[in-house]
Amino acid sequence: MNKGAKIVADALLGRDFRTVVVAGKAYTIYPPTIEKLAGAISHLSEVRDAQTVREVLLSLGDMGRMAKALSWLVAGDESLSGEFAKGTLDEVVDALDAATGMIDMKVFLKAASLAKSVSLLAAKPK
Secondary structure (H helix, E strand, O other), X not given: OOHHHHHHHHHHHOOXXXXXXXXXEEEEEOOOOHHHHHHHHHHOOOOOOXXXXXXXXXXXXXXXXXXXXXXXXXXXXOXXXXXXXXXXXXXXXXXXXXXXXXXXXXXXHHHHHHHHHHHHHHHOOO
């Protein structure tokens, strides 16, 4: 099965998630929606350039902002930021890394292309 088909199958079956542990509690992260991404990005706007995603996140250096960003990716709001702030810096950065790792640009571009093709098929009268 190719990678795109596996991603679609996992999404349909509900198997497209990551489990992370922060402050001794396990949290499930599902692929982020645009709303969740926008909320998280609003707290990560001060990151600096680096070689890896982990280094980029560590460049922020503000646990409060990282906890709020992670809360957006897990819950879709800032309701869990207090819980995440109790975790270690490594736990929060690892969780953010796992969440951002669920976004693959190749897959996104293929999905956008497929969505465009489907809309064109639906719009054409026969």
